[in-house]
Amino acid sequence: MEIRVGWFDKFTSRKNEHEEAPSYSQIAAPAPAKAKDRKSLFPRFQSSATDELRGMRGGPDQMARVKLRDAFTPAQPVADIRHMAGRRELINSLIRSLEDQRLHVVLYGERGIGKTSLLRVLAELAHDAQYIVRYKSCGEGSDFSDLMRGVASTIPLLYHADYDPATLDLDEGKSLASLLPAGSLSADDIGDVFARLSGTRVLIILDEFDRSPRGVFRRSIAELIKNLSDRSVRVQLVIAGVASNLSELVDHIPSIRRNVLGLHVPVLDGGEIRELLAIGEEMSGIEFTDAAVGLISSFSCGSPYLASLLGQLSGLAAIDRGSRTIESEDIARGVHVAVEEISQRMSERTTEKVDRVFAQNKGAALVRLARIAMLHGGRLDTVNRGQEMEGVEECRHAIDDLAGLDSGLIIPSEDGVEGRYQFSEEGLPTYIWMLVARERVESTGFAGGGTTTA
Ligand SMILES: Nc1ncnc2c1ncn2[C@@H]1O[C@H](COP(=O)(O)OP(=O)(O)OP(=O)(O)O)[C@@H](O)[C@H]1O
Ligand SMILES: [Mg+2]
Incomplete structure (x- = not known):
């Protein structure tokens, strides 16, 4: 045959x-x-x-x-400042606090909100201003001594105040690490060496800090921040990680509060999402119709990750049908593929629970909660704590409508704050939001389905 x-x-x-x-x-x-x-x-x-x-x-x-x-690179951070949409105010605050106030900075926010992209752009700008910039990604196995010895080993001894380039044989390529004691290092050991730095400034960027081990590692970082600040050392730390607030990410915040600026990375506003799409248009030569821009703006809910994903998938759909203009029907196909992709990252049990909630006509409450979570760093607050807290009432009602926590999709918040909840899986709000988008493109009658060349 x-x-x-x-x-x-x-x-x-x-x-x-x-x-x-x-x-x-x-x-x-x-x-x-x-x-x-x-x-x-x-x-x-x-x-x-x-x-x-x-x-x-x-x-x-x-x-x-x-x-x-x-x-459109949904799986990679922005690597070039020219491809960065919006964020100018945030970057300005970052630079002002580092440069004018000599603070250390902690960037925190939801997964995929653009933290690493901001760090990359900051590194580029600091490098332009002749800072020595060292970027490290943290993980479960991060060790304070190894990390700091690694950073010190890349800073030439030339920048140590006690070394005179005229008398010292610098050709050996020695670094600050040669001044560190052997064995495990304390924050004081590092502080002592960094304190003698002159003629340059160093920015140590620690990304994915949420993945670093709690306990000794995070405590040593807090101690180092305190040590460096108290002695006006020319080394500053910029830390970033997934968290809904500063103290969730960095331990011992009360002792270093005055030395640290905590910056929450918010969702992109409508203008910034449009800018993201316009940058993509310019780079790819593929255009969006106004209707397509409107759909992506509403479906992305301020998430640069979603806007980038939908931009890419709908662009591929347009190319597949031989066009260079992204129309509503291409967004529809992009949304279908996005749902498939995102659902593969969720556990089967969770997607089944979601299906059950929709089958019981409780979907609207779930969608409201997904939206609140996406806009508020994953937090679902049902108690007003005096700060600026939108959506508290709505959240309370939606959780009631969902028949409490029976769905198994909403759980008490891991930070233990009274009256605060979260979704049981990290990507769940995004998944639910994309289901809504799919529902919408289907009910509006745009073509969809099929498979896009990803
Ligand atoms: N300001 C921006 N302009 C254009 N694209 C952006 C912007 N911010 C983020 N993106 C895009 O959004 C996606 C997620 O960005 P990024 O990886 O920086 O997020 P993150 O917060 O570090 O995510 P994670 O929590 O998973 O580490 C990437 O595709 C990136 O290209
Ligand atoms: Mg990141």
């Missing part, structure tokens, strides 16, 4: 290199082939590792896809 599908005929009978390669969605069961042809049965990378478009196989659609993937 001969198994032949349309794409395969096209694939094997391609006349020249510029003919369009099949998209993944077109790939079905492979046909038997001779050993020498078997490689052609497999999907392949669509662009070269050298970033060169020229000389690549594939036609203009292929090139458009490559450019689009560079323009």
